[in-house]
Amino acid sequence: MLQIIAFYLFAALVIASGAMTIMSRNPVHSVLWLILAFFNAAGLMVLVGAEFIAMLLVIVYVGAVAVLFLFVVMMLNIDFAELRAGFVKNAPLGLVIALVLVCELVLGLGAYRAGIIELGTPSGEVLLGETNIAQIGELLYGRYLFLFESAGIILLVAMIGAIVLTHREQRSVRGHQNIAKQNARRPEEATELKQPGIGQGVEL
Amino acid sequence: MTATFIEWGMDAGWAMIVAAIIGSLLIALPLMLAVAMIIYVDRKVWASINLRRGPNVVGPFGLLQSFADGLKVMLQETIIPAAANKGIFLIAPIVTFTVALAAWAVIPFDAGVVLADINVGLLYILAISSLSVYGVVMSGWASNSKYPFFSAMRASAQMISYEVSIGFILVCVVLYAGSFNLSAIVMAQKGHGLGIINGYWFNLLLFPIWVMFFISALAETQRVPFDLTEAESELVAGYQTEYSSMSFALFWLGEYANILLMCSLNTLLFWGGWLPPLDIPVLYYVPGIIWFLLKTFFFFFMFSWVMATVPRYRYDQLMRLGWKVFLPLSLFFIVAISGWLMFTRYGGAA
Numbered sequence: 001m002l003q004i005i006a007f008y009l010f011a012a013l014v015i016a017s018g019a020m021t022i023m024s025r026n027p028v029h030s031v032l033w034l035i036l037a038f039f040n041a042a043g044l045m046v047l048v049g050a051e052f053i054a055m056l057l058v059i060v061y062v063g064a065v066a067v068l069f070l071f072v073v074m075m076l077n078i079d080f081a082e083l084r085a086g087f088v089k090n091a092p093l094g095l096v097i098a099l100v101l102v103c104e105l106v107l108g109l110g111a112y113r114a115g116i117i118e119l120g121t122p123s124g125e126v127l128l129g130e131t132n133i134a135q136i137g138e139l140l141y142g143r144y145l146f147l148f149e150s151a152g153i154i155l156l157v158a159m160i161g162a163i164v165l166t167h168r169e170q171r172s173v174r175g176h177q178n179i180a181k182q183n184a185r186r187p188e189e190a191t192e193l194k195q196p197g198i199g200q201g202v203e204l
Numbered sequence: 205m206t207a208t209f210i211e212w213g214m215d216a217g218w219a220m221i222v223a224a225i226i227g228s229l230l231i232a233l234p235l236m237l238a239v240a241m242i243i244y245v246d247r248k249v250w251a252s253i254n255l256r257r258g259p260n261v262v263g264p265f266g267l268l269q270s271f272a273d274g275l276k277v278m279l280q281e282t283i284i285p286a287a288a289n290k291g292i293f294l295i296a297p298i299v300t301f302t303v304a305l306a307a308w309a310v311i312p313f314d315a316g317v318v319l320a321d322i323n324v325g326l327l328y329i330l331a332i333s334s335l336s337v338y339g340v341v342m343s344g345w346a347s348n349s350k351y352p353f354f355s356a357m358r359a360s361a362q363m364i365s366y367e368v369s370i371g372f373i374l375v376c377v378v379l380y381a382g383s384f385n386l387s388a389i390v391m392a393q394k395g396h397g398l399g400i401i402n403g404y405w406f407n408l409l410l411f412p413i414w415v416m417f418f419i420s421a422l423a424e425t426q427r428v429p430f431d432l433t434e435a436e437s438e439l440v441a442g443y444q445t446e447y448s449s450m451s452f453a454l455f456w457l458g459e460y461a462n463i464l465l466m467c468s469l470n471t472l473l474f475w476g477g478w479l480p481p482l483d484i485p486v487l488y489y490v491p492g493i494i495w496f497l498l499k500t501f502f503f504f505f506m507f508s509w510v511m512a513t514v515p516r517y518r519y520d521q522l523m524r525l526g527w528k529v530f531l532p533l534s535l536f537f538i539v540a541i542s543g544w545l546m547f548t549r550y551g552g553a554a
Contacts, residue, residue, distance in 0.1 A: 002217050002221070032292070051322065051323060051324050052327070055324050055328060055330075056327075058331035058335070059330055059334055062334065062335060063330075063334025063337075067341070067364060068364075070360070071341075071360055074341075074345050074353075074356075131384075132323065133323070177520070
């Protein structure tokens with residue numbers, strides 16, 4: 001009973017906030033609605049017993065990706081009049097995308113009527129009583145080790161690529177702070193006390 | 205608690221709901237009281253370190269100062285700036301406060317005394333603490349004013365940076381304990397040091413990790429020396445500038461609840477939680493919750509101590525510390541610890 005209430009609550013909120021993401025006029029509101037959608041999707045994950053995935057969803061998408069989204073959108077000063085001006089130009093493209101989505105929907109419904117897909121039988125046994133994390137770890141680091149590691153390498157390459165593309169040599173006037181050099185400085189070598197006689201000045 | 209309600213003749217679903225509500229209240233109300241008291245303690249500690257008296261007028265020794273402040277704040281008018289984005293402006297402090305309370309659901313105060321003893325407790329805390337940035341960002345943006353906005357930018361960059369290193373630090377602890385469950389992590393520390401000291405801090409590999417965790421916790425809760433989001437010399441009061449009355453108080457309460465949470469995490473992850481410091485039978489006569497609270501408040505004292513003595517970092521220094529010092533160091537320790545465990549616990553390169 002409780003699960004059903006929770007399910008409908010989360011599901012309704014996901015759909016509602018998804019709709020609001022598209023409909024709200026302010027881009028920052030859109031991102032905030034999107035975050036609410038992520039959060040409720042995590043709630044749905046908890047309901048199906050995938051608590052690890054739920055936590056990762058919140059940590060990665062809500063905690064990191066969406067913050068960066070919000071960061072960028074907040075900084076941009078989006079001009080709505082300009083956005084609407086492009087509507088007529090982009091309308092055909094939008095129609096094409098809508099058409100593709102409708103086709104997918106129809107296909108999906110047809111496939112659903114045709115009965116369930118014949119899944120391959122899993123060779124490994126499901127370890128009941130093990131935690132989510134242990135099971136996922138078992139799979140990722142055992143059976144799918146190669147795929148997992150190659151995904152990691154692809155991400156690493158992408159990251160290095162992004163850094164190389166955006167990095168520029170900084171030749172600012174102020175120069176860089178060298179913390180080690182600063183810490184190594186002692187008062188004796190940094191300052192020099194002189195006692196000039198009256199009217200004589202100092203030679204440095 | 206659920207079982208008791210079922211005995212009283214409730215059906216299982218209702219019993220669970222009622223137990224959850226009562227459990228939440230049992231955590232939230234003492235927590236609010238504790239927050240009110242530690243604000244007082246904080247001010248007293250700073251005062252003592254600065255050779256001042258601190259609050260000493262309201263009540264005996266000024267003990268009721270926080271309550272007087274709370275009453276004052278409640279009677280004030282809530283001012284919403286005309287240019288502010290009203291909805292988000294009002295939601296922001298609520299988000300901060302709710303998130304600060306929500307994380308306490310998985311904190312074990314004693315053996316078995318925990319609201320939700322879930323498998324992914326530590327991940328839950330990480331997830332919730334990553335949400336706390338939204339309160340700051342939303343308030344900064346919704347205020348529609350220059351300094352709060354700068355503060356929001358700073359806060360989001362700072363919290364993302366330090367979350368990365370906190371994540372790696374937690375991985376080290378999880379590797380040692382072999383579980384994400386906070387109660388299991390505490391129990392794994394029993395007799396960890398020489399068979400007599402309860403706590404991971406005694407471990408040579410984990411002690412540096414603890415130091416990093418402590419500093420990252422300061423950064424994550426935006427305490428001095430990392431309180432650049434509310435650096436009064438540059439940003440007035442940061443994201444709280446436009447807030448008044450209860451909405452301001454909610455930020456304040458949430459902030460201190462977060463600080464207490466970080467102190468209790470320190471206790472749970474490195475100093476043996478509710479276990480006594482030494483694994484001696486006599487010490488187990490003291491209830492676990494007393495040990496837990498003693499340790500937590502000790503760490504809170506350390507937080508105020510730092511606040512009273514250390515000057516504020518510059519923003520580039522803060523970023524440098526997070527990305528160029530803590531990140532490589534914590535990565536190194538993950539490799540070192542997993543290597544060490546591989547050879548000692550899991551028998552060589554299996």
